[in-house]
Amino acid sequence: MNLLTSHTLEERLETIESLSGQFKDRAAENDEKGRFPFENIEDLKRIKYTLLTAPKEYGGEEISLHEFVRLQEAIAIGDGSTALSIGWHMGLIMHLAETRPWDPKLFEFICKEVTKGALLNTCATEAQTGSPTRGGKPTTIAQKSGDTWIINGRKTFSTMSPALDFFVVTATIDETGEVGSFLIPRETKGLSVIETWDSIALRATGSHDVVLDRVEIPFEYMTEMMSANKKRPAGYLLHIPACYLGIAEAAKREAESFAKNYTPNSLNHPISELPTIRQKFGEIELKLMQSRHFLYSVAKMWDGGSEQERQLLGPELGAAKLTVTNQAIEVVDLAMRIVGARSLSQKSPLQRYYRDVRAGLHNPPMDDVTIMQLAFRGQAPFMR
Ligand SMILES: Cc1cc2nc3c(=O)[nH]c(=O)nc-3n(C[C@H](O)[C@H](O)[C@H](O)COP(=O)(O)OP(=O)(O)OC[C@H]3O[C@@H](n4cnc5c(N)ncnc54)[C@H](O)[C@@H]3O)c2cc1C
Structure with a gap:
């Protein structure tokens, strides 16, 4: 297909x-x-x-x-x-x-x-900057040398590093102090992936460190100045809440299958028929429904919006991400309460969902940034 x-x-x-x-x-x-x-x-x-x-x-x-x-x-x-x-x-x-x-x-x-x-991804995070969305300046340095750039530095959290063909790396330009982004093909001499990814969440993302040791690339591989696009909201980041919503749905399905098939000998029917279990499934469904409506409608607003309208969608994008990722954590929690202690078994996929779904909190935009953005937006009409 x-x-x-x-x-x-x-x-x-x-x-x-x-x-x-x-x-x-x-x-x-x-x-x-x-x-x-x-x-x-x-x-x-x-x-x-x-x-x-x-x-x-x-x-x-x-x-x-x-x-x-x-x-x-x-x-x-x-x-x-x-x-x-x-x-x-x-x-x-x-x-x-x-x-x-x-x-x-x-x-x-x-x-x-x-x-x-070919596959590509942005490598923007460094140990010294933390989340780049907070404005930290890369310590990775790009120096002009004739008609090439020489880049030195180390990036953390470089998702998909085992399979990437191109690394889009942010670096501070030595001469001007501005931050630019640079396209680095995988085979470039001096680029190496160091397998540091030891997270308990999303362990298979290969989000290792990327070391750049006198990496030399053509001058035209400086792709853009980061200041130019900084203020524009990024609709594509909704792939992040979509990921955690999918994990939540998987947890619900796992709990459903367990509840339909588990009949302890204290009961003459599966636990799925118990009112307390039904209540939890109802709560799960409500959270998933709210998340889907929010996520899909903001995505559609983006799709139907003019460039000017998209510029105003930052708060909606952030709020959708915050809501969906936090509700996903709650859904996985409810699914585990339904299944009980077996959800903690190494063999249960629920223990993986429990770990994986937490990662959403640490993907951009971060919750506190979104809340402050909303506070500002809420205030604006009253200030006028
Ligand atoms: C699974 C996964 C995949 C990722 N993939 C990528 C990727 O492909 N490419 C990439 O570039 N990055 C990637 N990241 C990194 C991600 O975007 C963040 O940079 C990273 O998670 C660090 O975020 P943090 O909030 O923990 O770090 P920090 O920014 O260091 O924050 C740590 C704590 O300090 C506080 N803090 C720090 N600075 C400030 C400040 N200025 N103001 C207020 N509070 C502050 C935060 O609130 C937080 O409580 C990935 C992360 C994860 C978890």
Whole structure:
């Protein structure tokens, strides 16, 4: 099946859902071993998923943000690590296609690489900066040297590093102190991935450190100045809540299957018929429903918005992320209460969902930033 030749969201969802079942089968082992899910990524490349957000002029499909989050959620039902990993690639391409901040020739080059299966992600975080969204300046340094850039530094949390073909790295330009982003092909001398990812959440994302030791790239691989696009809200980041919503849905399904099949000898029916269990499933359903309505409607607002309207959507995007990721944590908690102590077994996927879903709190935007943004927005009309 090739997703470029399926024309409706339903057709694409059907294909992704069948793959996602296979991702689920592989998830426990990849999690236990902290192994990157290479097979899942190859499966997604085979069906051309990795091209869907690229512009049509370069062989992509330019899918909407709404479709993107729906497909990402379906991937995450099978495996959160796969969803977050591929989500960064898909989202970056969507963002570049919408805003075109790169030199057209360089963008055309990267799109052509993507049609051949290349993967890319942004490596912006460093131990010294913490979350780059808080304004920390990279200690990774880019120096001009003739018609090349020489880059030195170390990035942390570089998701999908085992499979990336291009690393889009932020660095401070030595000469001016400005922050730029730089395209570094994987095979560049001096670039190495150091396997440091020891997180208990999303263990299969391969979010290792990337070390840049006198990495030399052509001058035109300086892709953009970060200050230029700083203020624009980033719709594509909704792939993040979509991932955690998918994990929550997987937890619900696991609890449902357990509750239907577990009949302790104190009862003559499965626990699914108990009012207390039904109550919890009702609460889960309410949270999932609220999350879906919020996430999908903000994605559709983005899709239907003019450039000017999109500029105003930052608070909605942040609020959707905050709501969905926090509700996902609550859903996993409720699912575990339904299953009881067995949910803590190493063999139960629920213990993995419990760990994985926490990661959402530490993906951008962070909750406190969103709340302050909302406070400011709430105040504005009364101040006038
Ligand atoms: C699974 C996963 C995948 C990721 N993938 C990527 C990726 O592909 N590429 C990438 O670049 N990054 C990635 N990240 C990194 C992510 O974007 C964050 O940079 C990272 O999680 C660190 O965030 P933090 O809030 O813990 O760090 P910090 O910013 O260091 O925050 C730690 C604590 O200090 C507080 N704090 C720090 N600075 C301030 C401040 N200025 N004002 C107020 N409070 C402050 C925070 O509130 C928080 O409580 C990933 C993270 C995870 C968990």
